[in-house]
Amino acid sequence: MEISALTRSVVKSNHALICPDGHVNSVIPGWTNCKTNVLINEQMGAGLCQALITMEAEGVVSGKTAVSQLFFYVIEGICTVNDTLLSAGQFVYFPPGENYEIKGASAGTKLLSFHKVYEPLEGYPTPKLFFGDSAKIPGPAFLGDPALRLQVLLPEDLSFDMAVNIFTYDPGGHLPFVETHVMEHGLLYLQGQGVYMLNHEWYPVKKGDAIWMAPYCQQWFTAMGKEPAVYIYYKNVNRFPSPI
Numbered sequence: 001m002e003i004s005a006l007t008r009s010v011v012k013s014n015h016a017l018i019c020p021d022g023h024v025n026s027v028i029p030g031w032t033n034c035k036t037n038v039l040i041n042e043q044m045g046a047g048l049c050q051a052l053i054t055m056e057a058e059g060v061v062s063g064k065t066a067v068s069q070l071f072f073y074v075i076e077g078i079c080t081v082n083d084t085l086l087s088a089g090q091f092v093y094f095p096p097g098e099n100y101e102i103k104g105a106s107a108g109t110k111l112l113s114f115h116k117v118y119e120p121l122e123g124y125p126t127p128k129l130f131f132g133d134s135a136k137i138p139g140p141a142f143l144g145d146p147a148l149r150l151q152v153l154l155p156e157d158l159s160f161d162m163a164v165n166i167f168t169y170d171p172g173g174h175l176p177f178v179e180t181h182v183m184e185h186g187l188l189y190l191q192g193q194g195v196y197m198l199n200h201e202w203y204p205v206k207k208g209d210a211i212w213m214a215p216y217c218q219q220w221f222t223a224m225g226k227e228p229a230v231y232i233y234y235k236n237v238n239r240f241p242s243p244i
């Protein structure tokens with residue numbers, strides 16, 4: 001019998017672990033016949049918003065991006081995005097000021113979204129609408145370790161101020177050192193399990209869990225179990241560390 005008073009979820013000043021047992025849905029204007037869980041948000045101290053959307057067959061996720069850019073990744077199922085058919089592992093990037101409409105989903109289609117206020121960079125155009133397929137993006141060894149493979153989903157040019165990557169760890173694979181960096185992360189586990197060290201606290205994690213890491217939140221991860229651990233994560237990139 002599950003003890004309803006217990007959860008693995010934690011929300012701390014510089015990190016959070018959000019587990020499915022604590023999900024409560026929000027109503028988002030223009031997002032109808034779907035369940036939306038806002039996993040990470042400015043309200044917890046983050047510089048990004050991350051949501052999990054489960055669509056019903058007649059679900060519609062539509063609107064217009066204003067100051068923020070919006071990235072959608074199809075976790076499972078199919079849907080059409082601005083009339084382009086997307087299935088699991090495929091994604092779309094909407095720059096600020098763009099209309100978006102997601103519909104025609106198979107019931108239960110799951111989408112992950114990352115939202116970030118776009119920081120223009122002098123001399124660089126605002127990025128354009130962009131569709132992609134993670135199955136077509138190579139995952140070279142991370143820092144020479146073949147047990148870790150990193151796929152970079154968005155172009156690495158300076159017009160982009162956010163990155164979305166997929167990190168795959170074979171069982172036993174681990175980050176080569178404890179990272180302490182200015183960039184922030186929001187992530188979601190797509191597969192597997194492991195242990196994440198955040199700010200010197202240790203958390204067993206698994207598929208479906210989301211994690212927020214504030215700037216300088218010390219981080220290290222190792223995968224455990226019988227299958228590779230896979231997470232998709234957001235990172236702010238390519239901008240001056242502080243206003244100049």
Ligand SMILES: NC(=O)N[C@@H](O)C(=O)O
Nearest residue numbers: 167179183185219233235
């Ligand atoms: N935590 C984690 O995966 N971090 C790094 O790989 C990164 O900063 O890209």
